[in-house]
Amino acid sequence: MMNITYNVRQAVYVNLTNRCPCACTFCLRSNGPGVHGSGSLWLDREPRLDEVIADLGKWDYRTYREVVFCGYGEPTERLDTMLAVAAHLKKQDPALRIRVNTNGLSDLINGRRTAPLFANAVDCVSISLNTDDPAEYLAVCRPRFGEAAYPAMLAFAREAAAVLPEVVMTVVGEPVTSLAKQARCKAVAESLGARLRVRPYEG
Numbered sequence: 285m286m287n288i289t290y291n292v293r294q295a296v297y298v299n300l301t302n303r304c305p306c307a308c309t310f311c312l313r314s315n316g317p318g319v320h321g322s323g324s325l326w327l328d329r330e331p332r333l334d335e336v337i338a339d340l341g342k343w344d345y346r347t348y349r350e351v352v353f354c355g356y357g358e359p360t361e362r363l364d365t366m367l368a369v370a371a372h373l374k375k376q377d378p379a380l381r382i383r384v385n386t387n388g389l390s391d392l393i394n395g396r397r398t399a400p401l402f403a404n405a406v407d408c409v410s411i412s413l414n415t416d417d418p419a420e421y422l423a424v425c426r427p428r429f430g431e432a433a434y435p436a437m438l439a440f441a442r443e444a445a446a447v448l449p450e451v452v453m454t455v456v457g458e459p460v461t462s463l464a465k466q467a468r469c470k471a472v473a474e475s476l477g478a479r480l481r482v483r484p485y486e487g
């Protein structure tokens with residue numbers, strides 16, 4: 285059975301694809317059994333829109349705080365499906381909070397400016413900043429877009445922050461990201477209209 289949706293704490297997570305244009309050295313896809321012990325999230329095939337919506341129907345949203353589009357792969361690889369699912373959920377319950385966890389490379393993946401499409405569709409976008417150093421980003425995230433990726437991620441964050449109530453950029457805490465680097469990343473995020481969140485290092 286495919287893990288299209290699953291529960292982590294007070295959120296329902298949606299898994300649309302295995303695809304991603306990056307090959308991060310720390311990626312769970314190559315390093316672990318699944319997200320937060322949810323078992324294998326590897327999809328045998330990408331679920332259709334109707335299958336995703338049907339699977340979401342099994343959750344009681346009075347119990348959950350938000351719906352999160354997240355791994356295994358990069359959700360904006362299926363941007364149209366993701367936005368259609370978000371629209372469905374907002375139609376059912378306009379108060380339901382919707383977040384997208386993304387590498388921020390949607391514009392390069394989809395070949396167009398995509399941040400405006402997120403307006404009124406989702407409440408929060410969480411973008412993996414990882415570092416303030418473009419060379420380090422290239423070495424760690426290994427995006428197939430090469431050097432174009434880091435500036436495109438920053439541009440997406442800036443455009444998303446202009447249209448969404450909340451844009452978060454994330455780094456992993458010490459020892460992966462030193463306090464000095466966290467401060468520099470905070471400055472980068474804030475210069476784009478986003479805020480920095482330091483994710484705990486899980487070893």
Ligand code: SF4
Nearest residue numbers: 304306307308311387
């Ligand atoms: S962007 Fe996310 S899904 Fe893609 S390789 Fe990196 S950690 Fe894995």
